[in-house]
Amino acid sequence: MPSTLATPVHSEVILKKSRFIGCVQPVANRAAAQAVVDALWQAHPGARHVCWALMAGGQSAAVDDGEPGGTAGRPMLEVLRHQDLEGVLATVVRYFGGVKLGAGGLVRAYTDTVAQALLGAAKVPLQRMGALGCEVPYALEGLVRRELAVAGAVLGAVRHGSQVEFDFSLPQVDVPRFVVRLSNVTQGRIGWRKETIAE
Incomplete structure (x- = not known):
């Protein structure tokens, strides 16, 4: 590595x-x-x-x-x-x-x-980072912020429109497990907008 x-x-x-x-x-x-x-x-x-x-x-x-x-x-x-x-x-x-x-x-x-x-x-x-984006209802904003903090994710832009949109990154090896966890804790009320790999 x-x-x-x-x-x-x-x-x-x-x-x-x-x-x-x-x-x-x-x-x-x-x-x-x-x-x-x-x-x-x-x-x-x-x-x-x-x-x-x-x-x-x-x-x-x-x-x-x-x-x-x-x-x-x-x-x-x-x-x-x-x-x-x-x-x-x-x-x-x-x-x-x-x-x-x-x-x-x-x-x-x-x-x-x-x-x-x-x-x-x-x-x-150096770790390869995964750049992700999701959107959730306003009621889940605090939950998502806590989960991001616990996971050690680097929070990027947060936009407030019809829903709350988050851009963040975390080590690529942690991405699959984190996507499953966030989908579970939000009871499927999360929309994944993008998943790209960033060096």
Whole structure:
């Protein structure tokens, strides 16, 4: 099962006078990742490179930022993939020390910097969520709200029209059992509007 990270974790590697400052952290998408990278450039104006890799489904990316192609971003991304991480950004700020490392040395340096940060990282399992919607008579609104709270569902929109409509999500593995339970406690006076799967 894929995991993300609970909090950012930092590392630092010194190799032949070059300093590699790494960080792995949870991010939602490429826009958030780019904001982190932009902030790193502002925090480290003297750095030679800010390389990064993002594992985030269809928004994944690997950026070498001027290092020889395939020596930074891609190896960093492979570390994230090997650890089965999702929604995680790895960044490495490099201060050049005057000694060239060669392609193999660069791959090792970027890989090791990310791997060291991950050693101290707390992983959080990602759950596939089921997005549901139902409608009930007004008299059952309180009952449904209590059942949602007990089940640990994440309540979305609630609309009050001819009936009360609820949008909510809960872990996909709990969906079938919860649908049966809610149908039973409302004595069949519930209308299920939709059932879609959300990542």
